[in-house]
Amino acid sequence: MRQILQWKISTRSILSKMVLSFMAIILLFVSFNLISLTLFRKSIHGEIITYNDANLSHTTSGFEQYFALLDNVIVGMYLNDHLNDLQKSKPYYMAAGNIIDDLEQITVNPRIYLNNLFMYDVKHHYILDKYRGSSLDVMFTEHYVNGTYTPAFWEKELSTAGSASKLYPAAVFKSPPPTYQDSQPGIVIPYLFRSQLYPDFKFLAFIDADQLYRNYHQSINNTFYILSPQGDTIYTSDPAFHEALPELKPGRNWVKQNGYYFFYQKGTTSELTYVNIIPDSSVSSKIVKLTVTLIVLLVVTSVVSLVLSVIFSRRFNNPVRKIVESIRNLNENKEIVRGAANDFELIHANIGHMIKVNQEAQRSLESRKNHLRHYSLMNVLKRIRIEYEDSDPAAEQDYRPFRFVLFQMNFKQRFWDEMPEEEERTIAFIREYMIQAIGREMEGAQTFQIETNQILSVIYLNDEDDNRLSAVLSDIKTVLETDNAYSFCTIAVSSYYPHSSQMTSAYAEVLKLVKLRPFDDTTYVSQAGEANEKPMLTTSILEQELNVSLQEGNDLLAMQSLRRMLAKMKKRNIPAIKFHRFAEETTDKVMRVLHSMQIDTDALSCMLPSIEKQHTIEELDCYLEKLVSEAGRLVRLKKEERDPIISFTVSYTEAHYGEELSLDLIAGKLNISSGYLSTYFKEKMGTNFVDFVNEVRVKKAKDLLLLSEMKIQEIATSVGYTTLSSFNRSFKKISGVTPTEFRRNAAVGER
Numbered sequence: 019m020r021q022i023l024q025w026k027i028s029t030r031s032i033l034s035k036m037v038l039s040f041m042a043i044i045l046l047f048v049s050f051n052l053i054s055l056t057l058f059r060k061s062i063h064g065e066i067i068t069y070n071d072a073n074l075s076h077t078t079s080g081f082e083q084y085f086a087l088l089d090n091v092i093v094g095m096y097l098n099d100h101l102n103d104l105q106k107s108k109p110y111y112m113a114a115g116n117i118i119d120d121l122e123q124i125t126v127n128p129r130i131y132l133n134n135l136f137m138y139d140v141k142h143h144y145i146l147d148k149y150r151g152s153s154l155d156v157m158f159t160e161h162y163v164n165g166t167y168t169p170a171f172w173e174k175e176l177s178t179a180g181s182a183s184k185l186y187p188a189a190v191f192k193s194p195p196p197t198y199q200d201s202q203p204g205i206v207i208p209y210l211f212r213s214q215l216y217p218d219f220k221f222l223a224f225i226d227a228d229q230l231y232r233n234y235h236q237s238i239n240n241t242f243y244i245l246s247p248q249g250d251t252i253y254t255s256d257p258a259f260h261e262a263l264p265e266l267k268p269g270r271n272w273v274k275q276n277g278y279y280f281f282y283q284k285g286t287t288s289e290l291t292y293v294n295i296i297p298d299s300s301v302s303s304k305i306v307k308l309t310v311t312l313i314v315l316l317v318v319t320s321v322v323s324l325v326l327s328v329i330f331s332r333r334f335n336n337p338v339r340k341i342v343e344s345i346r347n348l349n350e351n352k353e354i355v356r357g358a359a360n361d362f363e364l365i366h367a368n369i370g371h372m373i374k375v376n377q378e379a380q381r382s383l384e385s386r387k388n389h390l391r392h393y394s395l396m397n398v399l400k401r402i403r404i405e406y407e408d409s410d411p412a413a414e415q416d417y418r419p420f421r422f423v424l425f426q427m428n429f430k431q432r433f434w435d436e437m438p439e440e441e442e443r444t445i446a447f448i449r450e451y452m453i454q455a456i457g458r459e460m461e462g463a464q465t466f467q468i469e470t471n472q473i474l475s476v477i478y479l480n481d482e483d484d485n486r487l488s489a490v491l492s493d494i495k496t497v498l499e500t501d502n503a504y505s506f507c508t509i510a511v512s513s514y515y516p517h518s519s520q521m522t523s524a525y526a527e528v529l530k531l532v533k534l535r536p537f538d539d540t541t542y543v544s545q546a547g548e549a550n551e552k553p554m555l556t557t558s559i560l561e562q563e564l565n566v567s568l569q570e571g572n573d574l575l576a577m578q579s580l581r582r583m584l585a586k587m588k589k590r591n592i593p594a595i596k597f598h599r600f601a602e603e604t605t606d607k608v609m610r611v612l613h614s615m616q617i618d619t620d621a622l623s624c625m626l627p628s629i630e631k632q633h634t635i636e637e638l639d640c641y642l643e644k645l646v647s648e649a650g651r652l653v654r655l656k657k658e659e660r661d662p663i664i665s666f667t668v669s670y671t672e673a674h675y676g677e678e679l680s681l682d683l684i685a686g687k688l689n690i691s692s693g694y695l696s697t698y699f700k701e702k703m704g705t706n707f708v709d710f711v712n713e714v715r716v717k718k719a720k721d722l723l724l725l726s727e728m729k730i731q732e733i734a735t736s737v738g739y740t741t742l743s744s745f746n747r748s749f750k751k752i753s754g755v756t757p758t759e760f761r762r763n764a765a766v767g768e769r
Contacts, residue, residue, distance in 0.1 A: 040327030044320060051316050070281055071271055073236045074294045078283040080234035081244070084131070085288050089183070091124055092211045092221045095137070101219065104139070114144075114151050122148035131229045133206050134162075136222040138176045162191040162224075167208065176222070181214035185246065185290070188227045188253040204228065207253055227253050241295035252290065263293060274298065418462070418478040421487070422512040422521070424528035425452065425473040425494075428633060430539060433504040441470070444505075449473050452494065459490045474528075476521075479514070487511075491543060498541045506542075506633070508535045513546040537587075537594040539633040561607060562753060566717050568611045573650025580604065580642050588635055601629045601638055608649045617652050663688060663695070664702050668710075675714045676738045681707055712748045715739065719749060723761045730757045 095101060100116040117137060125132045125148050136157070138145045145157050152161075154176070158169045166189060175184070186208040206224040213219075235242055235255070242255040243263065264275045272281045281294040427445060437444070445467065453465045456475050460483065465475040477487055491509060498507045510531035512524045531544040560583050567576035587597060605626070612619050626645060632638045667684055681692040688695065699707050715737040722733045734745035734757075749757050 036330075037328060040330075041324070044323045044327065047323070048316065048320055051312075067272060067279070070237065070279065070294060070296055071283075073238075074271075074281045074283045074292060076236045077234055077242075077294070078285055078292045080236075081230075081290070081292060082285045082287050084230065084234060085285075088130065088132075088209065088223060088225075089211065091127075091130060092223070093213075095120065095124075095221065096213055096216050096219070101216075105218070110142070111151075114146055117146050118148060118151065121146065131226045131233065133204070133224040133226045135224070138220040138222065140177070140218045140220065161193050163194060164189050164191045167191070172222070175210060176220050178212075179217060181212055183212060184210045185252055185288075186210070187251060191224070205253075231255050237294045237296070239294065239296045243291075243293035243295070245291040245293065247289040247291075249291070256295075259295065261295075418480075418518075419514060419516045420479060420518065420521075420524070421477045421514060422510075422524040422528045423456075423475040423477055423487075423491070424508075424510040424512075424532055425475070426508045426510070426532050427471045427473075427505055428507070428539075429505045430503070430633065431631065431637075434631070436504075445471060445473075448498075451497070455494055455497075456490055459486055474525075484514075495541050495543060502540065506539050508532050509541070509543045511543065511545050533595045534593045536591060537597045537633075537635065537638075563720070564604070564607055565611055566713075566720075568608060568646070568649055568653060569615065571650050571653035571656075573647045576646045576650065577643055580646065581639065584635060584639060584642075594633070597635075597638060598629050598632070601632065601641060604642060605629070605645060608645055612649060612652060615653060615656055617656055622648050622652070663690070663698060667695070667699060667707075671711055671714055675711070675718055676736055679711050679738070711738075713752055716749050716752045719745070719757065720753070720760065723757060724764055730761075733757070 098117075098120060100113060100120055104110070104113040104117060106113075121135045121137065124130060125135050134147050136145055136147045138154075143153065144151060145154055147157070147161075150161075154173055155169045158164075158167065158172055167186070188205050188207045190205055205227040207227045207230075209223040209225055211221040211223065231242065231253070240255055241259050244252040244254075245263075246252050261276060261278060264273050264280055266273055266280075266282050271283065272279055274280070277298045279296040279298060281296070283292045284290070285292065425448075427448060429441065429444075433440075433444075449465065449467050452473055452475065456463045456465055456477070460477050461480075462478045463475055465473060468474045477483075479487070491511070495507075495509065498505075510528040512527045512531070515521075515524050527546060531546065535542050535544055560579055563579040564576050567573070567579065583600070584597075587600065609619050609623075612622070622645070627641060629641065632641050666688060670684060670687070671679060681696050685692040685695040696707055699710070703710060705713075719733050719737045722728055722736065723730075726733075728736070730745075731742055734742050737745075739745035739748070746756055749755075749760070753760060755763065
């Protein structure tokens, strides 16, 4: 009784329980494998049958594809130009030589497996192969000799009309000496191809049977038959096999007879039957060999498992015993220690309390650490944003590599129409979402709102964190795109920086990347290295056209010039900030033109929307159209205030600029003196009459230089200049460049 009690107590130890547990697992493992082996032996026979049937299916597919390929090659010969030449050509031997070359080229193709290819000319009773041309008698009595396939046999077969191809039983052809470039062909399968469309020509292929067998046959055994649709043997790989092929029962692919398995497959195209013959001993030996191997592996595995279970149990027991002793010595809860019946119960009773205390301490330390890191980064970022001042080295205690990610929110007109007072609240919601989304995946990341519409995240990186960061940004982009009708976001990702002392550079980089976003209203991720700053297009020609058009009150022509510039900028993928700068410069130019004409611009300034809220080409086009059309209207109103003398002079000049114009001519039409007209025009227009005429003519010349391919001499004449030199002098005085330079600059701008 005492021994039983001691055994019971000893089995409560960790070592005893672990050894018994391992032994129970090993016993279950052995039982499972024995049951599996029993079931396996029953199913392995069917698997081997399936395997051999699959091998024959692959073999059948290969042979069928081969015969289809051979048919295609021979059909190609029928379509060959040399065959048509053979019917027409004189002398005959020249065309025959080309056919011999074609036949030789086909036979050397390693995928065709042909020993030779013959073409029989029915009309001339002449046969060609890859070496020569001759009569049937000479070919099959001197070069390819076989007792069965005699010249008389081939005469009969080749003369038979029809379109059906035919495969003949394999045979050995010999070439008696002396030979003419011939090699002994070995075992070949003759294949006769006839075409009803070309009855004058027949093709006979000698297929290399052994090569064809080696390349397409797949089986664990080498006994293989090819049978004709009538059941006759076309080819056998083992002539020594004398067993009769049994008849196959309907619905089955194999049959067993006299210790052999016979597997049958019928070709879908050629209707040939392919037979693999596997000895029963081969199948049985594989099952026995596999069974013995599995039993030996099972025994070895069981013995090794028992030994390893004892070793691992002892090694695991030593540290666990030390843990138990430490718990017994240090645990303040004596009731738990006394109440534990064994080592596992003691550990279970104490480990939960220890984990809970440790987790609470860890959370407290992590929370304090996060707060300290957050305030430290806020201090660093405040220093950075003050004219990019270098951060305080004392604050740079984090040596982990990092990236900056800057989110800049932009709100569309629909947002300002429906929620004009909700910008701050919306940004706050987005900031909290980003804190959760980034902090959940990127350990140690800190996110701040640094501007009204800008949120900055500092992402610390470990190995393979870049892929996770890309996935997080992709998820954020998807979420932000759900509100695409109201807003869009620019996400700028900085380069990889190895140390926190480079935060100033990282911040400058993301600010630059934000400015390089494309001019559209979709959420966009700008990666470091992907966006390149493109130079602004020159606008000197545009400024001249705009000034002239606005001074005339022609807002349609001015808008055409602006739209051409917008199209060029869009084609070159100019960033959004330069579109806004272009709009600001255009607005300033329009205002300066109006001021020069003493037109009040206060009403125009009030009616224009903010340029920063124009986010697409279409919106900017509407803004510019509103600006230019209103400016044109104001100019036209100003012009309508002029007196009849000035109006007549201007309109007559613009209508007859190509003719000879003078003060005397116009003064005569107005019934006033030329001196009075000169003084009056200068006083009202701020320029003398001659300069005004030159300005009109140069403006018309610019239109022709841009919109036509006329020569410069022709343009000078058409706008009223009698000599090319006077035209060039006036053009350069007004435009600053010569006509040739103006046209060349315009062409460069178009590109």
